[in-house]
Amino acid sequence: xxxxxxxxxxxxxxxxxxxxxxxxxAGDQTVGQAKxxxxxxxxxxxVGDTVTFRNDDEFAHNVFSLSDSQSFxxxxxxxxxxxxxxxxxxGTIEVECAIHxxxxxxxxxxx
Amino acid sequence: MSKKYLSQRISLPLTLLFGFLLIxxxxxxxxxxxxxxxxxxxxxxxxxxxxxxxxxxxLFFDPRLSKKMSMSCASCHNPSLGWSDGLPTxxxxxxxxxxxxxxxxxxxxxxxxxxxxxxxxxxxxxxxGPIEAAGEMNxxxxxxxxxxxxxPGYASKFEAAYPGMGITAVTVARGLASFERTVLSTESPFDxxxxxxxxxxxxSAKHGFxxxxxxxxxxxxxxxxNFTDNGFHNIxxxxxxxxxxxxxxxxxxxxxxxxxxxxxxxxxxxxxxxxRNGSYKTLMEVVEHYDRGGDDKTNLDLNMVPLSLxxxxxxxxxxxxxxxxxxxxxxxxxxxxx
Numbered sequence: 164x165x166x167x168x169x170x171x172x173x174x175x176x177x178x179x180x181x182x183x184x185x186x187x188x189a190g191d192q193t194v195g196q197a198k199x200x201x202x203x204x205x206x207x208x209x210v211g212d213t214v215t216f217r218n219d220d221e222f223a224h225n226v227f228s229l230s231d232s233q234s235f236x237x238x239x240x241x242x243x244x245x246x247x248x249x250x251x252x253x254g255t256i257e258v259e260c261a262i263h264x265x266x267x268x269x270x271x272x273x274x
Numbered sequence: 275m276s277k278k279y280l281s282q283r284i285s286l287p288l289t290l291l292f293g294f295l296l297i298x299x300x301x302x303x304x305x306x307x308x309x310x311x312x313x314x315x316x317x318x319x320x321x322x323x324x325x326x327x328x329x330x331x332x333l334f335f336d337p338r339l340s341k342k343m344s345m346s347c348a349s350c351h352n353p354s355l356g357w358s359d360g361l362p363t364x365x366x367x368x369x370x371x372x373x374x375x376x377x378x379x380x381x382x383x384x385x386x387x388x389x390x391x392x393x394x395x396x397x398x399x400x401x402x403g404p405i406e407a408a409g410e411m412n413x414x415x416x417x418x419x420x421x422x423x424x425x426p427g428y429a430s431k432f433e434a435a436y437p438g439m440g441i442t443a444v445t446v447a448r449g450l451a452s453f454e455r456t457v458l459s460t461e462s463p464f465d466x467x468x469x470x471x472x473x474x475x476x477x478s479a480k481h482g483f484x485x486x487x488x489x490x491x492x493x494x495x496x497x498x499x500n501f502t503d504n505g506f507h508n509i510x511x512x513x514x515x516x517x518x519x520x521x522x523x524x525x526x527x528x529x530x531x532x533x534x535x536x537x538x539x540x541x542x543x544x545x546x547x548x549x550r551n552g553s554y555k556t557l558m559e560v561v562e563h564y565d566r567g568g569d570d571k572t573n574l575d576l577n578m579v580p581l582s583l584x585x586x587x588x589x590x591x592x593x594x595x596x597x598x599x600x601x602x603x604x605x606x607x608x609x610x611x612x
Contacts, residue, residue: 199503222494223576225529239529239576261527262575263505264387 193217193245194268196224196260201268208250208272217245225261232256232272308468310499310540314383314455320398320448322455328608329435330453332428333446336610338421340411341367347404347450350376353605356544357457362552367412373518375552378545381538383455384500390534390550391521392506397451402443415443422446427611459540460600467597475597482594485587490564492591494577501539501598507575508532510568511549518551531573543599557592 192212195202197219208214218224218240226237226246232254237246239262250256250272260266316322333339337346350364351357357378359365364372374390382388387395394400404410405418413421422428422441429441435452436445464483466474486492495503506521508531521530534550548554554563563569565588567580583591 225527227525227527229525236527236529241576261521261525261530262507262533263503264392265504 195219196226196266199263200266201258201260204268206268206270208270210250210253210272210274212272213247213249214270215245215247218242223262224266226258227261228256228258230254230256236261306468307498309465310381310384310459314381314458316383316452316455317396317398320451322452323435325431325434326436326449326452327456329431330449330451331608332431332610333450334453335607338425338610339405339413339418341413341417345411350404350410351379353457353602356380356541356602358545360546362547364410366410367408370409372409374550375547377537377550378541379454379457380459380541381457381500383451383457385502385504385535387504387535391524392535393524397454398447401447401450401454405446415446418446419443425611431611459538460603462540462598462600464594464597465600476593478590478593479597480594481587482590482592482597485583485591486594489587490561490581490583490591491577491579492564495536496539502536505536506530506533507536507577508534508573509549509563510570510572510574510578511551511553511563512569513551520550528573529575532570533573533575539595539598541599541602543596544602557595558588561588561591561595 192206192208193215194206195217199220202219206214216224216226216237219242221242223239223241225239226235226248228234232252233250233256235248237248240246250270253272253274256270256272258268258270313322320326334347334351337343337349339346345367350359352359357380359376361376363374364376366372377390383397388397388400389403394403402415402418405413406415419441432439432441432445432449435449439445463474464479467480486496495505495507497503506525508520508529517532519531521533521535524530537550542548542557546555546557548557548560549563554560561583564578565581565583568574568578
């Protein structure tokens with residue numbers, strides 16, 4: 164291994180460590196849907212953030228909320244597909260999958 | 275190396291190995307997702323006791339729980355007909371035909387959500403719904419309670435089941451729910467096969483189970499020991515007249531329009547005709563429906579796609595479905611209180 168390639172690997176590793184250790188950047192939060200459950204129980208976010216829901220199951224899921232602070236229906240979508248929602252107001256948003264009512268999570272939105 | 279040391283060197287790994295194997299086998303036996311638990315869960319405030327189950331059974335078979343004292347819960351949930359009624363759709367108060375089929379109550383105690391449209395969450399919530407529904411038993415709960423209080427024989431039954439709580443809508447609901455928690459599927463040929471009896475089901479049924487999970491995609495919704503995801507899907511049934519909005523009435527979301535709860539497949543051989551509107555008489559007709567990917571494509575569930583099953587594959591699927599039916603447990607009708 165040449166000194167140059169060794170340095171490149173070292174830099175890459177440092178970058179990877181930094182990326183893992185840094186908190187998720189505002190507006191870039193992702194929640195998976197796997198094994199008929201959301202991968203996050205309670206998500207903390209700010210007004211203006213965008214939350215992405217990603218279906219990792221073999222079957223279709225849905226995402227909706229009828230909460231007072233913000234309601235939305237992102238519809239149903241297949242494996243590998245995503246849906247986004249931009250958070251517009253502070254409060255607690257209760258999120259469910261309409262297809263599988265046992266799937267629930269919350270987004271706690273602050274200013 | 276001493277014999278003692280050698281023995282320790284060998285025995286420790288062997289002990290660990292056997293320990294792991296033992297634990298692994300126990301976990302594997304408990305973890306079979308296709309075998310149902312021995313008992314249905316019950317909430318802390320309504321744990322099962324023989325007295326509660328007995329009270330619930332009396333109420334379940336008592337026609338005095340209906341306005342005209344002409345129909346009981348068992349009129350529609352008939353144990354002789356797979357705890358359903360054998361009709362395309364239910365017949366309610368004054369012999370009026372209702373819009374939806376009577377779902378079996380077998381294993382409904384495992385469901386976290388009740389009714390075709392999920393409008394009730396627990397068995398206790400659900401239990402008194404049909405009693406007071408105008409189209410079904412049509413007896414307002416206050417009237418029901420007064421009527422039960424006027425039957426002397428019921429007082430001791432309620433007291434034994436729920437000491438000090440009296441005859442109320444709450445104790446009626448809890449009693450009925452307790453009885454329903456004992457209505458469970460019996461061991462089917464499929465169960466015996468899963469437990470190791472290779473001769474319990476035919477080769478056709480075994481292949482049908484593979485198709486069920488793979489090519490036919492049935493397990494996408496009919497998953498786990500109760501063969502349901504407890505979810506809501508629009509499977510594209512043909513309907514006549516005004517469409518039934520189903521779950522949409524509870525959750526006004528586009529994907530829920532025409533969606534209904536996935537029913538159990540346990541004891542399915544006992545509960546024809548099939549589907550929430552009773553539109554198919556045989557399991558082969560049901561399989562044909564899914565092979566077509568449904569008929570009415572309006573707001574169809576994304577999981578519904580044409581399957582291109584061969585005739586042999588359809589036969590295998592039916593053989594598998596039939597293997598989910600056990601021998602019905604004998605039910606001895608109780609003498610009702612007077």
